[in-house]
Amino acid sequence: MAKILAVDDSASMRGMVAFTLRGAGHEVTEAEDGQKALDAAGAGKFDLVLADVNMPVMDGITMVKQLRTKADYQGVPILMLTTESDTNKKMEGKAAGATGWLVKPFDPDKLLATVNRVLG
Amino acid sequence: MGGRRATKQGGMVTVSLPADCRIGAQVAVHAELVAAVQASAVALDGTRVERVDTAALQQLWLFARALEKHGGALTWKGASQALEEAAATLGLTTILQLPAQQPA
Amino acid sequence: MGTVDLTQFHQTFFAESMEGLDGMEAALLELDAGSTDHELVHTIFRAAHSIKGGAATFGFADVAAFTHVAESLLEEVRSERRPVTSDLIDLLLRSVDCLRTMLDHTSQGRPAADENSEALRAELAHLVETGTGVAAAAPVAASAPVTVAAAGWKIHFTAHPSLLQTGNDPVRVFHELKQLGELQVLRVFTVDAVPDEFAALDPTQCYLGWELTLSGNVERAAVDGVFEWLDGDCELAIEPLGAPAAAPAPATAAPVALLPPHPVPAAAVNGVSGHAADAGSIRVGIDKVDALINMMGELVITQSMLSDIGANFEPSQLERLREGLQQLERTTRELQESVMRIRMLPIATVFNRFPRMVRDLERKLGKQVKLEMHGEQTELDKTVLEKIGDPMVHLVRNAIDHGLETPDKRRAAGKADTGTLTLDAHHEGGNIIVRISDDGAGLNHAAIVAKAVERGLVSPGHDLNDDEIAELIFQPGFSTSAKATDLSGRGVGMDVVRRNVRDLGGSVSVKSVAGQGSTFTIALPLTLAIIDGLVTTVGNERYIVPLISVVESLRLKPEAVRRIASGNEVFHFRDEYLPIMRLHRAFGCANAVREIERGIVVVVEDEGQRVGILVDELLGQQQAVIKSLEKHYRKVVGVSGATILGDGSVALIVDVGGVVRLGRRSEQAAA
Numbered sequence: 001m002a003k004i005l006a007v008d009d010s011a012s013m014r015g016m017v018a019f020t021l022r023g024a025g026h027e028v029t030e031a032e033d034g035q036k037a038l039d040a041a042g043a044g045k046f047d048l049v050l051a052d053v054n055m056p057v058m059d060g061i062t063m064v065k066q067l068r069t070k071a072d073y074q075g076v077p078i079l080m081l082t083t084e085s086d087t088n089k090k091m092e093g094k095a096a097g098a099t100g101w102l103v104k105p106f107d108p109d110k111l112l113a114t115v116n117r118v119l120g
Numbered sequence: 121m122g123g124r125r126a127t128k129q130g131g132m133v134t135v136s137l138p139a140d141c142r143i144g145a146q147v148a149v150h151a152e153l154v155a156a157v158q159a160s161a162v163a164l165d166g167t168r169v170e171r172v173d174t175a176a177l178q179q180l181w182l183f184a185r186a187l188e189k190h191g192g193a194l195t196w197k198g199a200s201q202a203l204e205e206a207a208a209t210l211g212l213t214t215i216l217q218l219p220a221q222q223p224a
Numbered sequence: 225m226g227t228v229d230l231t232q233f234h235q236t237f238f239a240e241s242m243e244g245l246d247g248m249e250a251a252l253l254e255l256d257a258g259s260t261d262h263e264l265v266h267t268i269f270r271a272a273h274s275i276k277g278g279a280a281t282f283g284f285a286d287v288a289a290f291t292h293v294a295e296s297l298l299e300e301v302r303s304e305r306r307p308v309t310s311d312l313i314d315l316l317l318r319s320v321d322c323l324r325t326m327l328d329h330t331s332q333g334r335p336a337a338d339e340n341s342e343a344l345r346a347e348l349a350h351l352v353e354t355g356t357g358v359a360a361a362a363p364v365a366a367s368a369p370v371t372v373a374a375a376g377w378k379i380h381f382t383a384h385p386s387l388l389q390t391g392n393d394p395v396r397v398f399h400e401l402k403q404l405g406e407l408q409v410l411r412v413f414t415v416d417a418v419p420d421e422f423a424a425l426d427p428t429q430c431y432l433g434w435e436l437t438l439s440g441n442v443e444r445a446a447v448d449g450v451f452e453w454l455d456g457d458c459e460l461a462i463e464p465l466g467a468p469a470a471a472p473a474p475a476t477a478a479p480v481a482l483l484p485p486h487p488v489p490a491a492a493v494n495g496v497s498g499h500a501a502d503a504g505s506i507r508v509g510i511d512k513v514d515a516l517i518n519m520m521g522e523l524v525i526t527q528s529m530l531s532d533i534g535a536n537f538e539p540s541q542l543e544r545l546r547e548g549l550q551q552l553e554r555t556t557r558e559l560q561e562s563v564m565r566i567r568m569l570p571i572a573t574v575f576n577r578f579p580r581m582v583r584d585l586e587r588k589l590g591k592q593v594k595l596e597m598h599g600e601q602t603e604l605d606k607t608v609l610e611k612i613g614d615p616m617v618h619l620v621r622n623a624i625d626h627g628l629e630t631p632d633k634r635r636a637a638g639k640a641d642t643g644t645l646t647l648d649a650h651h652e653g654g655n656i657i658v659r660i661s662d663d664g665a666g667l668n669h670a671a672i673v674a675k676a677v678e679r680g681l682v683s684p685g686h687d688l689n690d691d692e693i694a695e696l697i698f699q700p701g702f703s704t705s706a707k708a709t710d711l712s713g714r715g716v717g718m719d720v721v722r723r724n725v726r727d728l729g730g731s732v733s734v735k736s737v738a739g740q741g742s743t744f745t746i747a748l749p750l751t752l753a754i755i756d757g758l759v760t761t762v763g764n765e766r767y768i769v770p771l772i773s774v775v776e777s778l779r780l781k782p783e784a785v786r787r788i789a790s791g792n793e794v795f796h797f798r799d800e801y802l803p804i805m806r807l808h809r810a811f812g813c814a815n816a817v818r819e820i821e822r823g824i825v826v827v828v829e830d831e832g833q834r835v836g837i838l839v840d841e842l843l844g845q846q847q848a849v850i851k852s853l854e855k856h857y858r859k860v861v862g863v864s865g866a867t868i869l870g871d872g873s874v875a876l877i878v879d880v881g882g883v884v885r886l887g888r889r890s891e892q893a894a895a
Contacts, residue, residue, distance in 0.1 A: 010274050011507060012237035013281060016230060054270045068389065074428045075143030075175065077391035083277060091456065099391030100453030105280035105288075108230075120171075120396050143388055146427035154423045174394045179427045182414070186422035209398045211409025211434065 002047040002119050003027045007037040007063065008081065009055040013104075017050060017081075020108040021115065034058025038066055041073065048119060049078040050102070053089050061089070061096045068097035077118040081106075134197065136165040141203075143175035153183045160192055166199035172206045181215055230282055237278045238331045239507060242324065244271035246576045249320045253579040257310040265308075268316070269298040275323065286336035287326050293348040294319050300352070315351075317580070319344060376405060376440055376465035377447055382415060382433035387457040389428050398436075400450045405440025437465055506606060508566050516566070519559040526551045560847075564754065568603035571649045571658070574613050575600050578620055578647065585624045592631055592642040593624055599649035604656055608728050608748055612658070615721045615732070619660045619744050620645065622718075627664035627742055637739065639663070655730075655772075656750060661743035667736040669693050675702065694734045698722045726881055729864075731830070757848045757877065758826065759869070760839035762807045763816035766875035767839065768848050768867060773880035775827040775834060777842060782821050793820070795836060797827060803887040806838045807878070810862055810886065816840055828880045835887035837878070846870075850877060862886060 004026050008014040011032070018028040029046070031037035035058040037051065049067065053060040060080055067073045080093040080101040090101050102114050133156040138145050156162045164180070184194050199207075199218055207213045248271035251264045259265075276291035294316070300306035322344050326336040337345075379401075383394065401407045411434065418431035438447065444462065451460055530548045533541050575597050582595045604612070628634075628643035635641060648659040669690070676682045676696045688696075696702060700719040725732045730748040749755070749772075757768035758777075776797075785795050785804065793804040804825065808816030817823040817840040825836040848867035853860055853876075864879035 009270075010237075010278055011240050012233040012278050015233050015236055016281065019232075054273050056267075056270070071147075072144065074389050075173075075391050075393075081277075083273070094390065094453075094456050097386075097390050104277045107281075117400070118391070118396070120393075120399070143393075143428055150425060150427045157422050172395075173388075174430065174432070175388045175427055177395075178430065178432055179425065182418065182422055182425055182431075206395045209395055209402075209409075210432075211412040215412070 001025050001027065002115075003029070003045070004115070005029050005031060005037060005040055005046040005049045005051075007031045007034065007050065007055070007060065008052040009033055010052070013052070013081070016108070017111060020111055023108075024112055024115075026115075034060060034063030034066075037063055041067055041070070045072055046076065048115065049073075049076065050081060050115075051078060051098075052081045053093065061092050064093060064096040064098050079114065079118065131159070132161045132163055133159040134163045134165060137169050137172075137176070137203070139168045139170045141166075141169045141176045142171050142173040146175045146179055149176070150179060153179065157183065157186050157192070158190060159187075161195070162187055162192060163195045163197045164199075165197040166203045167197065169200045169203040172203050174210060177207055177210055177212050177216070181212055184216060234282060234331070236507070237282055238327055241275045241278065241327055243573075244274055245320050245324055245327075246573070247271055249317065249580055250576050252313055252316050252320065253583055255308060255313060257308055257313065259308050260304065262302075265298070265302050269295070269302045272298055284330050284336065286341070287323070287330060290319075290323065290326060290337070290341060290345050293345055293352060294323075296352045297348050315344075315347065319348065376442060377438045377444070378463045378465050379434075379436040379438060379447070380459070380461040381436065381451075382459040383430040384457050384459075385417065385429040385431065387430045387454065390457055392454055392457065394430075394432070394434070397450060397454065401436070401438050401447070404446050404450070405438045405442045408437045408439070410435040410437060433459075439465065506566065506569070512562065512565055515562045516559070519555060519562050522555045523552075523559060526555055560754070564605075564750075565603075567606045568750075569606050569609055570601045571604050571609065571612075571656075572600035574609060574616060575647055575649070577613070577617070581617065581620065582624065582645065585621065589624065590630060591624060591628055593628060594642050594644045596644060596646045597648075598646070602649040602651065602656060604649075604748065605750065608656075608730075611724065611728055612746070612748065615724045615746070616647075616658070616660065618718075618721050619746075620647075623660060623662040623664065623742070623744075627662040627666075629665055633665075637665075651750075652747075656748045658746040658748065659743055660746075661741060663741040666738040666740055666742055667694060667697070667734070669738070672696050690736075694736055697734070698732070733832075755848055755850060755877065756845065757867075758845055759843040759875065760824070760826065761841050761843060762811070762839050763813035765811075765813050766843070766869065766873065767807060767811075768875050768877045769826055769828060769837065769839075770864075770877065770880060771845060773828045773830060775829050777824055777826045779823075780820050780825050780836075782819075785820055795825070797834070797836065800834070802827065802834050802836050804836045804838055805883055805887045808838070808840075810883070811876075828878075828884065830881040830884040833884045835884050837883060848875070848877060 004021055006014055006017045006021070006028055007030075008017065009032050014030050014032070018030050021028045029040050029044070031040050033055045034051070037049070038058070040046075041049070051060040051063055055063075058066075064078055064080070067076075067078065077099040078097070080090065080098045081104055082089050082093065082101050083104045093101060099118060102111065106114075135149075135152050135156050137149065141149065187194055194217055196217070196219055204213070204218060207216055207218055212218075248268050251267040251271075255261060255264050255268070272291050272295045276288055276295050279285075279288035279291060297306070298316075301308060301312070306312070322341050326341055330336045381394075387394075398407060398409075413433050414431045415433055419425050447462055451458075451462075454460070526548060530545075530552065533545050533548060537545075578597070579595055582593050585591070586593050623645055624643075628645065629637065629639075631641040634643060644663050646659070646661045648657075648661075650657055672693050673682070673688065673696070676699070677684050679699075679702065681696060681699050681702065682688065697718045698721075700717070702717055702719065722732050725746055725748070728748055730746055732744060732746045734742060734744050736742040755768075756771040758771055758774055760767050760769060780795055785793050786801075787793055793806075794801040795804060804820070807813065808818070817838075820838060823838050823840050824842055825838055826842075827834055827836050846869075850865040851867060853863060853866050856866075860876075862879050862882045863876045864882070865877045866874055867877060869875050
């Protein structure tokens with residue numbers, strides 16, 4: 001059981017991610033943009049952050065950069081939810097400090113496999 | 121924080137590693153190890169370690185190296201299976217002078 | 225591992241995609257040709273991107289394919305490889321329309337792609353392929369894996385200092401390699417950058433490097449896959465170990481978990497099966513839900529306090545009991561407000577369709593219009609919101625078609641070429657006021673009167689003041705347009721607008737100044753679900769009169785009432801004679817008070833028209849939760865619904881508009 005922060009402006013994607021992870025026994029907090037995610041991350045420590053790239057208010061890349069400036073989030077796995085065509089975004093995300101990525105579209109099985117991979 | 125885990129007994133400094141001994145805990149562990157690095161004998165207690173990562177193992181190695189440079193002696197008061205496995209994976213078992221892995 | 229049922233997220237996906245398309249449309253309309261407004265372009269891109277991602281995830285291949293092409297095109301715009309032209313904006317606007325239809329069809333379980341969408345997709349794809357001269361970047365990445373297998377691989381891997389901070393951990397990476405083959409650490413070393421002094425070490429930085437061998441029939445792509453996330457955070461060299469294997473083994477679909485995968489609890493998999501009901505849904509802000517939960521908390525506290533008092537009641541506790549009940553009342557009211565707020569959505573969802581419409585009308589009519597919108601965040605009940613769109617569309621069309629003049633006419637009148645159309649929404653008392661105003665020519669009073677005379681709505685020579693003239697345009701069948709344009713003259717008149725607004729419990733009126741413009745004002749109730757009502761008795765029955773319509777209640781002396789020729793009764797009230805509606809007669813109530821001096825006359829008003837309603841007595845004010853009569857019984861003239869009173873009895877809610885019209889009609893018939 002891990003504490004996971006799921007960040008996506010799309011309620012359906014976020015819902016799918018949260019539902020799947022909760023089904024696997026994880027504790028999931030949802031945030032709909034980067035700023036809200038930072039607020040949530042400041043309020044509690046998460047073992048894993050899953051973040052969409054394109055979001056209003058604050059995008060995923062900026063969010064990762066900011067998160068990595070917090071002492072609590074050095075080395076905490078952060079996965080970007082991105083699309084295969086977004087090669088640049090993957091690299092931008094990495095440069096910002098993301099751990100890796102999960103390529104959309106993904107199904108619940110792939111999500112769980114990837115999450116288990118980083119949570120070890 | 122340091123005072124809680126590092127104890128000194130007859131010239132031997134003991135540093136206990138936390139259960140979650142991953143990157144997030146390493147700044148605190150570093151502080152304790154810095155305090156112990158000049159000692160003549162240091163015992164590491166790794167029995168409680170449940171989660172451990174490269175950051176921790178790297179730090180232990182660099183600590184062992186620094187201690188040796190000052191002529192200090194390193195012993196282990198025990199290491200959990202998780203610690204032993206991770207050290208073995210990174211090829212650090214020997215360097216860390218960990219007790220040989222017990223067959224499960 | 226079972227699969228999670230994703231159909232439960234489909235409704236949300238459709239709703240947010242439609243919302244995304246609205247935003248995309250609004251941004252496209254704001255975007256000017258030649259613009260490089262990064263924020264706008266980004267909004268547009270994000271909407272397409274989001275829909276693509278969701279459509280692909282939920283298996284809507286047609287929608288995903290269409291948005292994929294649109295996104296590629298937008299990516300070119302975003303990276304400023306493609307200029308924003310007005311043709312491009314038009315194409316994208318058509319794509320928005322097309323996607324709306326596709327999503328509609330998909331939500332109904334129909335195939336999304338048709339000839340139109342395919343043609344449009346081809347058009348987009350053609351642009352992407354030819355437009356910028358840069359070949360379409362086919363998303364390939366790892367699609368052609370090197371299928372060479374070796375006896376194994378020799379791996380040189382040196383971490384960059386930042387590697388650990390990104391959340392990657394060589395322990396995990398090596399574990400993954402172990403799943404592929406036999407892993408041996410040949411050497412582990414520290415890099416030169418490692419600090420000399422242990423005290424100077426930053427333990428979150430990585431100073432390690434390894435030489436590894438991975439033996440076995442392992443595909444290079446699999447090894448690359450393990451190191452994929454470390455790209456840029458390490459130096460990596462991978463060389464084949466010994467001779468390549470004779471026959472490449474089938475790709476090892478390596479499970480990449482250290483621990484056995486967490487089983488998904490059966491309940492999570494099977495619990496939510498079947499398809500999401502198509503009962504319509506609302507997206508609710510988390511703050512609103514939080515407010516509800518807070519209120520629930522208070523309710524629980526009050527409840528436990530009251531049951532505490534109840535369990536050991538002594539007369540001395542009467543004061544505490546009263547306090548508790550007061551608290552209960554307050555919390556219940558707050559809870560009610562919070563629940564109601566869940567149904568409230570910003571009027572922006574309606575306003576947002578106007579920029580597009582105004583743009584289209586401008587082109588069609590050769591007029592120049594500046595659209596200003598205020599109070600988009602004003603919240604309205606979802607049902608009201610859904611039904612107010614059409615009347616507003618009609619009023620906006622009218623304002624542009626009939627109200628605003630062409631640039632040359634405006635110039636001749638000494639006005640700016642560009643007319644201004646203002647939409648404004650705000651709270652006023654218990655109502656939402658929506659104003660649609662233009663700075664056009666104003667109502668043509670002479671033409672209106674002439675038309676009204678022609679239609680027999682007023683008699684020639686009848687003296688009408690400005691308000692009365694303005695009222696005429698709401699009369700059934702009235703139209704002043706010289707020729708019926710395809711915009712506003714076709715069949716639907718202002719009378720329909722008024723009827724639609726009335727059906728929502730609202731009213732519409734107009735003020736106009738010749739040469740300066742017109743303002744249409746729509747007043748709407750905050751919610752359709754609850755009213756503040758005056759509870760009255762008529763015979764054995766109770767009737768609720770909406771408080772918002774009540775002007776005054778009074779007891780009349782018999783001599784104050786005059787019977788006119790038709791047998792109808794009127795009474796003098798503030799400089800006018802008002803007809804009296806005897807509710808017991810209108811609704812056929814037994815045992816009612818028949819002598820006016822023994823009953824109460826409630827003066828009610830609807831759109832400036834007043835009548836007095838005769839009831840037996842007033843019981844007091846209370847909020848009433850409206851239950852539809854139509855749904856449970858049938859429509860009844862003069863009654864807008866029913867409610868259940870505290871004692872469990874049913875009371876009917878008086879439809880004041882209907883009653884006023886009834887009263888006025890009988891008065892006119894008598895005149």
